[in-house]
Amino acid sequence: MKILIADDDPVSRRLLQSYLQKWGYEVAVAINGAEAWRLFEQDEFPVVITDWVMPEMDGVELIRRIRASQRPNYVYTILLTARWQKEDLIEGMGAGADDFVNKPFLGEELRVRLRAGERIVNLERTLADQNRALRESRATPGAAADHPGV
Amino acid sequence: MALTPDPRPGKPGTREKALRINLDLSRYGTFAEIGAGQEVVRWFFRVGGAAGTVAKSISAYDMAVSDAYYGPCERYVCRQRLQSMLDAEFEGAVRQLGPTRGDAAAFFAFADTVSARNYKGTNECHGWLGVKFQARPHAPQSQVIIHVRMLDAENAQQQEALGVVGVNLLYGAFAHHHEPGYLVDTLLDDLSVQRLEVDMIEFSGDAFREVDNRVMSLKLVQLGLTDAAMFAADGTVLQPSEVLYKKRILVERGSFRPVTHVHLDLLRCARETFLREPEVRGETVVQLAEITMRSLLAGGEVDYRDFLARADLLAAEGLTVLISDYFEYYRLAAYLARHTKQRIGIAMGIAGLRELFNEKYYTGLEGGILESFGRLFKNDLKLYIYPHLDPATGEFTAVQNLEVAPSLRKLYGYLVDRGCIEQLNNFDEKYLPIFAADALKKIGTGDPSWEEMVPSGVAGVIKHRGYFGYRPAPGPAPHG
Structure with a gap:
């Protein structure tokens, strides 16, 4: 699975990258929200992990844009931030973030949250595939005759 | 009678030290004290026999008077002021008394400049003390200076502590100059670290040619006379404040x-x-x-x-x-x-x-x-x-x-x-992969890769002085 990370702090970027690669993910790295948005537009990323406070474009704005984009597949977003007040959580989740991880973070905590995100992404994909198959079967002439109904 | 080192244990008390100095006919010199009365010289007058020791006692309390004696300065409780007092008084003693007593007397000048607790208790209570002396008649000069923090709550107690440490410093310089580590150890005799902290000491001159002041700074901390001591890259002892x-x-x-x-x-x-x-x-x-x-x-x-x-x-x-x-x-x-x-x-x-x-x-x-x-x-x-x-x-x-x-x-x-x-x-x-413990181990085992782990200047010092068990690699065996 391909993950996009955005963080202006080089140590955090390095940490995230080394963890994700160790766990078998393919990683793309951006140094701020604007660069992350450019990368996002050029490729498909099922998961995006972003810092909140960054120059040029912050993490919340990045997530808003991702939510507003017309992508066929769901994108799971995690805000990884030193902001820890309840109000921050509400604002971040309100902007469309799926999860919220505080810095400093434990590697294992991030890993299990990523797994949860992966499950949701996979579920969304399965559901989308099934819906697509259903739509296609309904659109096919004669298909209805196989299921006369009651 | 010359001073003899103390038979340890059973160190002499302040009174005994002052008396021994007074009875040592070779010690003769000047006391110059500013800021907390004349607390050091008072001991020598009190114990008797001061006439054989005290050539002059002065307290240039007024700034203008002090400047007239020792030259102008911006601050009066500082190392520079102490040094100018020691220089002026020692030079004066040798010049004025040398011709008549120089063959028999080892001259000295003791000085202190102190800020004891003021009436409102708002000042930092500290001081500089020093002794410039001849270890024996006609010997080149030697010097010990210390900086103290006075921790007693009352001015009178601070003055008393100052008198004791001054006697200890003088006695140490005269009796233990050949053993400076022990001199440090005796500075707080009859005192405690709750009353007085010695956070800087500097030895210089003929009697202390072999003394490394960095080791003496370490001694201050090791012996509990202070919790911290400092020195500069060139080895100069620094007073932390x-x-x-x-x-x-x-x-x-x-x-x-x-x-x-x-x-x-x-x-x-x-x-x-x-x-x-x-x-x-x-x-x-x-x-x-x-x-x-x-x-x-x-x-x-x-x-x-x-x-x-x-x-x-x-x-x-x-x-x-x-x-x-x-x-x-x-x-x-x-x-x-x-x-x-x-x-x-x-x-x-x-x-x-x-x-x-x-x-x-x-x-x-x-x-x-x-x-x-x-x-x-x-x-x-x-x-x-x-x-x-x-x-x-x-x-x-x-x-x-x-x-x-x-x-x-x-x-x-x-x-x-x-x-x-x-x-x-x-x-x-x-x-990031460098660890000091690895470098240390490699120096000891002769693995030359340690040199990549340290700055070149550091490597040079280690090799030159053979630190941490460094041994140069054996040269090529001679041919033939």
């Missing part, structure tokens, strides 16, 4: 055994980050390499050669050294904050930060770890943290992923969030 007063301070604690690229990279990163702080930008920063007594006692006893090796390596990099007995960082912070209200930074590796969050160190504090952090982080003190790379697993640890005890995670997160703990992000990747 003169260096630290109102300054921005950045400290790196380490064993520096040996000094490696990592030590210097840590300090560089921390300095660059510290200088970006709004309160520090454009200001002068005092940088200190701190070695704790615990580090020096790691082998059980203080190894002075090992200590000097570390000091020489730090000197090779131009660093000022602070020797302290502050194992707990909050105590170091309190010490530094005593001298400055400006920003203080402490640079450390991630391993040090992990230890900082180990509650076992705070069982002696009623408020435990919370109290220690309350004390540490007041006055906007900040920790600058260098990351760690495990060469075996490749695991990278930084502030962002440091694991602390579950019960402390929220506290840790709060301190990081508040900016009390900052990850350094300008480190040099290539130095």
Whole structure:
């Protein structure tokens, strides 16, 4: 699975990258929200992990844009931030973030949250595939005759 | 009768010391005291026989009078003033008395300039004391100067303590100048560290040719006369408050055994980050390499050669050294904050930060770890943290992923969030795999790759002086 990370702090970027690669993910790295948005537009990323406070474009704005984009597949977003007040959580989740991880973070905590995100992404994909198959079967002439109904 | 060293144990008391000096017919000189009465010379008058010792006693209390005797100066309780007093009085004694008594007398000048507790109790109570003397008649001059902090609550008690330490200094110089380590040990005879702290001592001149003042600074801390002492890269002993007063301070604690690229990279990163702080930008920063007594006692006893090796390596990099007995960082912070209200930074590796969050160190504090952090982080003190790379697993640890005890995670997160703990992000990747312990081991086993782990200047000193068990590689066998 391909993950996009955005963080202006080089140590955090390095940490995230080394963890994700160790766990078998393919990683793309951006140094701020604007660069992350450019990368996002050029490729498909099922998961995006972003810092909140960054120059040029912050993490919340990045997530808003991702939510507003017309992508066929769901994108799971995690805000990884030193902001820890309840109000921050509400604002971040309100902007469309799926999860919220505080810095400093434990590697294992991030890993299990990523797994949860992966499950949701996979579920969304399965559901989308099934819906697509259903739509296609309904659109096919004669298909209805196989299921006369009651 | 000449002074004879004390039969130990059973050191003489203050009265006995003063009397012995008075009865030593070869000692003759001047007492010049400013600021807390004439407390030292008073002992010599009280015990009797002063006529054979005291050639002159003076207290130039008025600034104009003081300037007339010793020259103008900006401050009156400082090292320079003490030195001008010692120089003027010693030169005067030799010039005026030399022709008549020079063959029999070993001249001396004792001086002190002191700020004892004022009426309102608002001043810093401290002072400089010194003795310039001839170890024997016609001998070249020698000198010992000390700086003291007077901790008694009342002016009268401070004066009394000053008198005792002055007698101890004089007696030590006369009776123990051949054994300066013991002289240091006797400075607080009849006193206690609760009453008086000696935070600086400097030996110079003929009788102390062999003395390394860095070792004497260490002795002050080792013997408990002070909790911290300092010296500059050139070996000059420093009085801490003169260096630290109102300054921005950045400290790196380490064993520096040996000094490696990592030590210097840590300090560089921390300095660059510290200088970006709004309160520090454009200001002068005092940088200190701190070695704790615990580090020096790691082998059980203080190894002075090992200590000097570390000091020489730090000197090779131009660093000022602070020797302290502050194992707990909050105590170091309190010490530094005593001298400055400006920003203080402490640079450390991630391993040090992990230890900082180990509650076992705070069982002696009623408020435990919370109290220690309350004390540490007041006055906007900040920790600058260098990351760690495990060469075996490749695991990278930084502030962002440091694991602390579950019960402390929220506290840790709060301190990081508040900016009390900052990850350094300008480190040099290539130095991350370097560890001082590895370098030390390689020096001992003759593995030449240690040289890549330390700055070239440091490598040069280690090789030149054979530190840490270094032996040059054997040359090629002769042919034929």
